[in-house]
Amino acid sequence: xxxxxxxxxxxxxxxxxxxxxxxxxxxxxxxxxxxxxxxxxxxxxxxxxxxxxxxxxxxxxxxxxxxxxxxxxxxxxxxxxxxxxxxxxxxxxxxxxxxxxxxxxxxxxxxxxx
Amino acid sequence: xxxxxxxxxxxxxxxxxxxxxxxxxxxxxxxxxxxxxxxxxxxxxxxxxxxxxxxxxxxxxxxxxxxxxxxxxxxxxxxxxxxxxxxxxxxxxxxxxxxxxxxxxxxxxx
Numbered sequence: 001x002x003x004x005x006x007x008x009x010x011x012x013x014x015x016x017x018x019x020x021x022x023x024x025x026x027x028x029x030x031x032x033x034x035x036x037x038x039x040x041x042x043x044x045x046x047x048x049x050x051x052x053x054x055x056x057x058x059x060x061x062x063x064x065x066x067x068x069x070x071x072x073x074x075x076x077x078x079x080x081x082x083x084x085x086x087x088x089x090x091x092x093x094x095x096x097x098x099x100x101x102x103x104x105x106x107x108x109x110x111x112x113x114x
Numbered sequence: 115x116x117x118x119x120x121x122x123x124x125x126x127x128x129x130x131x132x133x134x135x136x137x138x139x140x141x142x143x144x145x146x147x148x149x150x151x152x153x154x155x156x157x158x159x160x161x162x163x164x165x166x167x168x169x170x171x172x173x174x175x176x177x178x179x180x181x182x183x184x185x186x187x188x189x190x191x192x193x194x195x196x197x198x199x200x201x202x203x204x205x206x207x208x209x210x211x212x213x214x215x216x217x218x219x220x221x222x223x224x
Contacts, residue, residue, distance in 0.1 A: 042118065042214035043157075043201070090156060100145065100164075101205060103212070105156035 003027045006091050006106035014114050019078040021109045023091030031094045032074040033103065034058075034066060036087040043090065049074055050096065081113040116140045118215035120202050125221045126192055134187045134218045136202035144205040148176050148187045151199045151217065160187070160200075189220075197222045 004025045013019055023032065034046040045058030047066040055066060063085060065077045078085055091106040118138045126132040136146075145164035149157035163169055163178035163185060175188040187200055199217040206213060 040122075040216055042216045043203075043212075044214075045212070088154075100147075100162040102147070102159050102162065103157075105158070107156050108154070110154075 002107060004091060004093055004104055004106040006089075006109045008109060009107065010110045012112045012114065013081055015080075015082055017081050017113075019081050019111065021076045021089055021091075021111070023074045023076070023106055025072050025091075025093045025104075025106075027093055027095070027104060028071075029093035029095045029104070030071060031096055032068065033092040033094075034064075034074070034076045035090045035092060036060070036085075037090060037108075038087050046076065046089075078111075081111075083113045086111060086113045116204075116206070116213045118202055118204060118213060120200075120215040120218045122216070123219045123221065125223060126189075128192055128194060128222055128224050130192050131188065131190050132192060132220065134189070134200050134220065136185045136187070136215055138183045138185075138202070138204050138213075138215075140183075140204050140206055140213060142206040143180060144207055146176075146178055146185050146205065147201075147203040147212070148174075148185075149201040149203065151201055153198070157201055192222050194222050194224070196220065 007022045033048040035043040044060050049068045067075050089109045092103040120136050148160040151157040161176035168177045173190045178185045199219045201217045202215040203212045
């Protein structure tokens with residue numbers, strides 16, 4: 001089983017619908033992140049959380065919200081999806097006590113907004 | 115502003131050596147990652163450099179020059195499975211905030 005699990009892996013939805021992407025991890029890491037990836041662009045940070053009570057906006061948080069339900073769970077919501085939110089979304093974790101701060105990624109959630 | 119530059123695409127031959135460059139201009143620097151990403155899959159960690167010099171790990175090596183804002187990933191004895199995108203990322207600060215390059219797509223030909 002994957003250490004960082006994302007659901008759903010693929011989702012097609014319509015403009016205006018509410019969508020939730022879920023992420024859970026068994027690595028015991030304290031830090032969790034949501035990124036989106038678009039062709040020709042680097043990974044862009046949407047939100048990150050360094051602990052259960054800590055939520056921070058990334059560079060492209062508009063139109064998104066998150067919830068850190070537990071240390072192991074971090075969900076991303078699109079309240080009213082729009083076509084330019086069509087992208088590949090990755091959840092990632094890291095360990096603040098680690099030497100490098102290396103990120104461990106989930107397998108990705110491909111979202112298509114029609 | 116923050117910026118990381120990598121070539122968009124490179125082609126190499128199976129069994130050969132390829133060097134993928136990464137240049138960066140960032141307001142902070144606490145280290146540099148290289149990740150490998152196969153199409154449609156998650157990025158996976160390859161290397162970490164924080165001091166100048168070469169870090170070797172099997173067929174892959176990564177080099178860093180902080181004064182030049184430059185890193186490269188060297189892949190030796192290329193195999194078909196090395197066809198992937200290679201992502202360079204700079205750690206901006208002590209909280210490990212990252213800025214990512216757009217990635218270099220490496221195509222391996224027989």
